[in-house]
Amino acid sequence: MEIQEYNIxxxxxEQCIKCTVCTVYCPVVPVNPEYPGPKQAGPDGERLRxxxxxxxxxxxxxxxxxxxxEVACPSGVRIGDIIQAARIKYGRKxxxxxxxxxxxxxxxxxxxxxxxxxxxxxxRIKPVKQIMDGVLKxxxxxxxxxxxxxxFESWFRKEAAARQEKFDxxxxxFHGCYANYNYPQLGKDLVKVMNALGYGxxxxxxxxxxxxxxxxNGMIDQATRNAKTNVRIMSEALSSCEAVLGTSSSCxxxxxxxxxxxxxxxxxxxxxxVELAVKFIYRLLESGKASLKFKKDFKARIAYHVPCHMExxxxxIFSAELVKMIPGVEFTVLDSNCCGIAGTYGxxxxxxxxxxxxxxxxxxxxxxxDPDYVACDCxxxxxxxxxxxxxxxxxPVSILAAALED
Amino acid sequence: xxxxxxxNDNEFDVIIIGGGITGAGxxxxxxxxxxxxxxxxxxxxxxxxxxxxxxxxxSGARYAVTDQESARECIEENMILRKIARHCVEETxxxxxxxPEDDLDYQAKFVQSCNSAGIKAEIIDPKEAIRLEPSVNxxxxxxxxxxxxxxxxxxxxxANITDAKLHGAKVMVYTELISFIxxxxxxxxxxxxxxxxxxxxxxxxPVTVNAGGIWGHAIAEKAGTTINMFPxxxxxxxxxxxxxxxxxxxxxxxxxxxxxxxxxxxxVIGTTSSRVPFDEVDDMKVTxxxxxxxxxxxxxxxxxxxxxxxxxxxxxxxxxxxxDNDPSGRNISRGIVLLDHETRDGIKGFISITGGKLxxxxxxxxxxxxxxxxxxxxxxxxxTMDIPLPGSKSxxxxxxxxxxxAHPTASQKATAGRHGDLTVRxxxxxxxxxxxxxxxxxxxxxxxxxxxxxxxxxxxxxLRRRTRVGMGTCQGELCACRAAxxxxxxxxxxxxxxxxxxxxxxxxxxxxxxxxxxxxxxESEYSQWVYxxxxxxxx
Numbered sequence: 050m051e052i053q054e055y056n057i058x059x060x061x062x063e064q065c066i067k068c069t070v071c072t073v074y075c076p077v078v079p080v081n082p083e084y085p086g087p088k089q090a091g092p093d094g095e096r097l098r099x100x101x102x103x104x105x106x107x108x109x110x111x112x113x114x115x116x117x118x119e120v121a122c123p124s125g126v127r128i129g130d131i132i133q134a135a136r137i138k139y140g141r142k143x144x145x146x147x148x149x150x151x152x153x154x155x156x157x158x159x160x161x162x163x164x165x166x167x168x169x170x171x172x173r174i175k176p177v178k179q180i181m182d183g184v185l186k187x188x189x190x191x192x193x194x195x196x197x198x199x200x201f202e203s204w205f206r207k208e209a210a211a212r213q214e215k216f217d218x219x220x221x222x223f224h225g226c227y228a229n230y231n232y233p234q235l236g237k238d239l240v241k242v243m244n245a246l247g248y249g250x251x252x253x254x255x256x257x258x259x260x261x262x263x264x265x266n267g268m269i270d271q272a273t274r275n276a277k278t279n280v281r282i283m284s285e286a287l288s289s290c291e292a293v294l295g296t297s298s299s300c301x302x303x304x305x306x307x308x309x310x311x312x313x314x315x316x317x318x319x320x321x322x323v324e325l326a327v328k329f330i331y332r333l334l335e336s337g338k339a340s341l342k343f344k345k346d347f348k349a350r351i352a353y354h355v356p357c358h359m360e361x362x363x364x365x366i367f368s369a370e371l372v373k374m375i376p377g378v379e380f381t382v383l384d385s386n387c388c389g390i391a392g393t394y395g396x397x398x399x400x401x402x403x404x405x406x407x408x409x410x411x412x413x414x415x416x417x418x419d420p421d422y423v424a425c426d427c428x429x430x431x432x433x434x435x436x437x438x439x440x441x442x443x444x445p446v447s448i449l450a451a452a453l454e455d
Numbered sequence: 456x457x458x459x460x461x462x463n464d465n466e467f468d469v470i471i472i473g474g475g476i477t478g479a480g481x482x483x484x485x486x487x488x489x490x491x492x493x494x495x496x497x498x499x500x501x502x503x504x505x506x507x508x509x510x511x512x513x514s515g516a517r518y519a520v521t522d523q524e525s526a527r528e529c530i531e532e533n534m535i536l537r538k539i540a541r542h543c544v545e546e547t548x549x550x551x552x553x554x555p556e557d558d559l560d561y562q563a564k565f566v567q568s569c570n571s572a573g574i575k576a577e578i579i580d581p582k583e584a585i586r587l588e589p590s591v592n593x594x595x596x597x598x599x600x601x602x603x604x605x606x607x608x609x610x611x612x613x614a615n616i617t618d619a620k621l622h623g624a625k626v627m628v629y630t631e632l633i634s635f636i637x638x639x640x641x642x643x644x645x646x647x648x649x650x651x652x653x654x655x656x657x658x659x660x661p662v663t664v665n666a667g668g669i670w671g672h673a674i675a676e677k678a679g680t681t682i683n684m685f686p687x688x689x690x691x692x693x694x695x696x697x698x699x700x701x702x703x704x705x706x707x708x709x710x711x712x713x714x715x716x717x718x719x720x721x722x723v724i725g726t727t728s729s730r731v732p733f734d735e736v737d738d739m740k741v742t743x744x745x746x747x748x749x750x751x752x753x754x755x756x757x758x759x760x761x762x763x764x765x766x767x768x769x770x771x772x773x774x775x776x777x778x779d780n781d782p783s784g785r786n787i788s789r790g791i792v793l794l795d796h797e798t799r800d801g802i803k804g805f806i807s808i809t810g811g812k813l814x815x816x817x818x819x820x821x822x823x824x825x826x827x828x829x830x831x832x833x834x835x836x837x838x839t840m841d842i843p844l845p846g847s848k849s850x851x852x853x854x855x856x857x858x859x860x861a862h863p864t865a866s867q868k869a870t871a872g873r874h875g876d877l878t879v880r881x882x883x884x885x886x887x888x889x890x891x892x893x894x895x896x897x898x899x900x901x902x903x904x905x906x907x908x909x910x911x912x913x914x915x916x917x918l919r920r921r922t923r924v925g926m927g928t929c930q931g932e933l934c935a936c937r938a939a940x941x942x943x944x945x946x947x948x949x950x951x952x953x954x955x956x957x958x959x960x961x962x963x964x965x966x967x968x969x970x971x972x973x974x975x976x977x978e979s980e981y982s983q984w985v986y987x988x989x990x991x992x993x994x
Contacts, residue, residue, distance in 0.1 A: 063695050063764040066978040067929040096720040099697045106865040
């Protein structure tokens with residue numbers, strides 16, 4: 050009989066055989082007893098929700114969307130997607146002003162960079178933090194990322210764009226909100242490394258925020274609009290560029306996987322060419338098509354934290370291998386452990402304690418290893434680790450750039 | 456009305472044999488009329504055809520063209536059950552769809568027949584039907600909307616039993632009829648055997664009601680008469696989750712596998728129809744041909760069924776009373792058959808209530824109780840069409856659960872869905888009581904304790920019928936051992952519970968076996984590792 054040979058429907062929660070390994074690997078379960086865990090919130094809960102929407106449980110908001118459950122699942126169930134899709138479909142709580150501010154990384158960044166010194170100073174003042182805590186429920190113990198006074202895009206146009214065209218081969222850079230508004234140095238480092246590899250860098254024509262924070266804060270319409278624009282401009286860029294590269298694991302993960310799975314935006318035409326710079330660079334070096342010259346006297350003890358979305362992508366190995374390749378690096382990979390921030394999650398007052406409890410084993414291990422600095426592909430992990438341990442965190446691309454021979 | 460002169464504990468006004476929905480309904484009806492009632496059931500409640508059907512709250516539309524009387528009974532009872540059994544019923548509506556291979560002319564005749572039977576039948580645009588029920592076959596050429604729904608037969612039976620007991624009825628499960636106590640041509644009582652204690656007992660009443668479903672055939676023989684019954688097997692498949700939210704039927708003459716019913720967290724396709732010998736009715740097996748037929752025809756109603764995981768297969772036996780030599784049993788009336796054996800066979804104090812269907816159980820009970828009252832010489836009126844069943848007295852799931860818990864969780868809402876307003880009796884104070892036994896259906900420890908303490912649960916299979924423990928996708932993999940632990944504690948008997956656990960898992964496997972491929976097979980392999988590897992169970 051032809052039908053029913055593989056009985057796998059598009060509702061792939063049916064592949065779940067209840068082994069519960071997802072719940073074992075969930076970082077939230079051990080620290081927040083209110084969260085039912087990925088198995089119950091995902092495949093189990095979905096059966097009840099299919100019966101009636103009233104069986105939606107608001108505690109699903111405690112999901113970090115770290116996707117560790119999906120990495121753990123031996124049956125290929127997209128557990129994290131099921132939970133996020135349920136929040137999108139059934140969640141009745143509208144995003145608050147705070148959520149909109151935290152999620153609107155693009156909008157907030159474009160305003161804040163214009164008055165960066167004022168914003169950066171203000172956000173460090175204790176009374177301001179207290180007010181934000183009281184009124185907006187953004188936890189006062191958080192340190193905020195600083196805003197840059199010049200965006201990466203603006204620097205690129207003025208200082209770098211012209212010379213990129215001298216190269217024969219090009220990649221398009223999806224810089225994301227962080228490199229653009231908070232830390233343009235990361236973008237500058239990427240340009241330096243790609244140029245050293247013989248590639249020119251181009252920007253996308255009107256890049257929008259990838260939408261990762263919009264999705265987790267329930268602002269799905271705007272996330273979908275951004276997704277459609279980004280897929281279109283990436284597709285245009287790919288006519289003259291070999292790939293669209295990112296330096297943020299969460300941005301790249303969102304562009305590749307969350308667009309089709311959660312927003313229903315078809316990215317199949319571009320997906321295979323959207324990746325993290327580290328993967329692209331590793332392949333170039335490994336195949337011998339390009340090489341990098343490093344400083345002779347470079348010395349650093351580096352501990353690498355694999356961000357959750359990097360684990361989901363399965364690409365942590367590329368960052369690790371690249372950093373290890375640098376002569377003079379003493380390298381350790383940290384144990385697989387979510388740092389607890391999960392984008393905007395840890396900024397929210399109600400999640401602060403949980404967030405810090407999740408990250409504690411990671412923080413403790415970093416302190417024991419006592420590296421010169423931590424390597425990590427995700428900006429929110431960086432903020433969390435820097436705030437919670439005092440150790441500096443650098444993107445692997447920035448480490449490569451710093452180690453390059455001048 | 457308690458009969459004057461009754462002094463002993465073993466004397467009743469009426470003895471009812473059979474704990475299916477008909478017996479349970481009759482017990483409730485008689486108890487509400489003030490009679491002293493005894494119900495005996497040789498297994499658990501709802502073990503026969505009651506628990507082995509679609510769980511369809513028929514609008515009657517299916518019978519409208521062929522059997523106006525059944526159709527009228529169905530729609531009337533349908534409307535009554537919506538009022539009195541709210542927590543057992545889901546008002547989903549139903550579609551009768553026409554496929555390209557069906558004759559669209561049948562639709563007009565169908566709608567006209569529905570209307571004349573009092574069933575609201577509305578022709579809707581196929582596009583609108585697809586919008587309302589996206590799982591329906593997109594090539595439909597016609598659709599009629601009718602007030603079908605779904606009904607949980609276990610819950611319905613249990614609620615009837617609970618109410619009968621609240622009104623003084625004595626209910627004895629696992630108690631088998633050995634013989635009738637007769638004086639000449641009068642049935643005076645019954646001799647029964649308790650299968651748990653091993654005890655034999657005698658009970659007396661002026662009237663005994665045979666409500667044994669297909670087993671009523673053998674019961675009547677014990678009383679010295681015969682009912683010409685026609686055991687018609689019907690096989691069904693349960694899918695892992697709800698594919699549809701509106702009942703799907705084919706708009707044509709009733710045939711095989713043409714109804715897909717969404718019930719609780721699953722959906723059910725059925726049925727087949729074939730005559731089986733009486734000696735097989737205790738152990739129905741679903742054949743590969745039946746599975747193939749159900750899947751092939753089912754996928755015509757909702758194509759997604761072809762790729763949806765099947766949880767299990769099961770079959771029931773319809774207690775049809777034959778009137779002619781129809782070999783399939785399809786054309787026998789589904790009408791109610793009430794036999795007064797005094798006028799029919801000259802046996803006094805004995806009546807049989809049979810035929811009919813789950814949908815018309817209340818009306819069957821009313822007829823039976825009327826006949827009992829007539830024999831007892833009392834004129835107490837039936838009240839079951841107005842008085843809600845226990846659990847169905849108040850509002851919906853959300854209101855009920857919010858009254859008990861300020862912020863009900865999904866599992867608390869699931870409990871409220873199963874027990875209605877009786878949910879207040881489910882312990883939920885401490886962490887143990889709120890933790891889960893069954894994760895697929897979200898059954899808490901408290902709910903299991905409630906079932907053990909108040910709902911006549913003797914083993915894991917009984918518990919499943921009261922709470923849905925083990926009815927979900929894992930089919931007992933995670934919940935059975937936890938539930939067995941609670942039962943062992945309640946009964947203070949670990950060894951007995953170990954055997955019960957084995958029986959339960961084997962019973963689950965029996966239903967999985969006919970559909971044992973793909974994910975269902977992976978899951979049962981995993982279950983086997985858990986139970987033979989971790990728990991050390993053999994066989």
